[in-house]
Amino acid sequence: MLRFSDAFAPSAVRVTSRAALAVSALVFVGSSAMAAAGSAHDSVLTILIRWAPLLLSGFLFNLLISVLSMAVGTLAGIPLGMMQLSSLRPLARLGYYLTQFFRNAPWLVLLFICVMLLPFEFRVAGLRIPFPDWVKAVVGFSLPAMANVSEILRGAVLSVPTGQWESAESLGFNRRQTMFQIILPQCIKRMLPPWMNLYSLITMSTVTASVVGVSEMLTMTAQVHAAEGSRPELLAPLYSFAMLCFFVYAYPIGKWTEYLERKYQVKD
Secondary structure, eight states: OOOHHHHSOGGGGOOOHHHHHHHHHHHHHHHHHHHHHHOSSOOHHHHHHHHHHHHHHHHHHHHHHHHHHHHHHHHHHHHHHHHHTOSSHHHHHHHHHHHHHHHHSOHHHHHHHHHHHSOSEEEETTEEEEOOHHHHHHHHHHHHHHHHHHHHHHHHHHHSOHHHHHHHHHTTOOHHHHIIIIIHHHHHHHHHHHHHHHHHHHHHHGGGGGGGTOOSHHHHHHHHHHHTTOOGGGHHHHHHHHHHHHHHHHHHHHHHHHHHHHHTOOOO
């Protein structure tokens, strides 16, 4: 019997949180002490308080990109996963190849392709519709999200015992009715933990959008460092603050995922 954990193991991508928090705290405290002792400029804490609103606004923009990317990826990944499960072999193969291509392609390469090749605006009936870089970044992140959601759905469906299909057939359900009325409702709890882990990965990967010019938290951190005279002792505290923001956001998601794994543990 194929287990869902074999198809997409959530524990493989779980956030290792306490170690990251300890390292971040040590780097931050040590760098702050060095900066305070060796410089007549404002202290690190003062600088962080001064620039915190700007840095947090950049972090919220990261979250916006991650939520939109996950929403688009989920809406596109569910039909793609259904394609993989189709009884029509050509359609199933097409779904499989699309899933494997976008699932195994480097995320940064997909991001570059979307930002560099997609137009900066569209013209519809004489109207100019802008297509900014951050929207292109959403498209770039939604492609691997789509492929992974497709695989999550496929694994969840295959993890349902075959007796469910046989029982539905004996009751006169056709394949479509069995899928939508019996199988998919059981897959929701199986899909939720890995879906949440995938969202955590998307969120933490949004910092790579800075490479293509999107003004998110990492970009603003670099701007703050430049505005404060590019002092070397500020590098570690500023970037530790950015890491801490992502940790505080991702850690509860990881713990909630662990809880859901225990609650919805599938026993065949």
